[in-house]
Amino acid sequence: MKKSLLTLIVLVSFVYLGNAQETEQVSDSVLVAQQQIEKQKQELKEAKQAQKEIDKAEKAQKKAEKAQKKAEKAVKKQEKLVGAIAAKKKGIEKSEMKIRKLQSKLAKGRTKGKISPADESKINQKVKKLELSIAKDKEKLTKLQQKQ
Numbered sequence: 001m002k003k004s005l006l007t008l009i010v011l012v013s014f015v016y017l018g019n020a021q022e023t024e025q026v027s028d029s030v031l032v033a034q035q036q037i038e039k040q041k042q043e044l045k046e047a048k049q050a051q052k053e054i055d056k057a058e059k060a061q062k063k064a065e066k067a068q069k070k071a072e073k074a075v076k077k078q079e080k081l082v083g084a085i086a087a088k089k090k091g092i093e094k095s096e097m098k099i100r101k102l103q104s105k106l107a108k109g110r111t112k113g114k115i116s117p118a119d120e121s122k123i124n125q126k127v128k129k130l131e132l133s134i135a136k137d138k139e140k141l142t143k144l145q146q147k148q
Contacts, residue, residue, distance in 0.1 A: 081148055088141040095134045102127050 106123045109115030115123075 078148075081144060085141065085144045085148065088137055088144060092134055092137050092141065095130045095137070099127055099130050099134075102130075 102123050106115065106120060109119070
């Protein structure tokens with residue numbers, strides 16, 4: 001009887017210890033699962049934060065590119081304006097030179113008496129036409145210079 005009682009006590013203690021270990025394992029696996037879930041949440045949060053930073057960097061880069069394009073466009077516009085001003089000045093000088101040549105031709109023709117009144121009026125009309133174009137070009141030039 002002592003042996004059976006001892007065996008019974010040993011069996012009960014093994015069963016009790018076996019159940020105790022099983023519940024600990026279950027609680028441990030639940031704890032591990034919770035830790036994994038928390039770890040995944042943390043990783044997801046970090047990934048979202050990293051994505052936000054990437055988006056901010058891309059936005060800043062696009063803004064910088066836009067500003068650079070705007071600056072390049074302004075530089076091209078300024079260069080074009082400078083070129084237009086130079087072209088107008090050159091055109092005015094060319095017209096003035098033509099006027100001087102026509103006036104000298106008219107003066108030589110008068111002194112030598114080789115120019116007819118019809119030719120003289122044609123030359124005078126050309127001179128007036130050139131003077132009008134010079135006046136218009138000077139107005140355009142002042143507008144261009146004001147833009148600059």
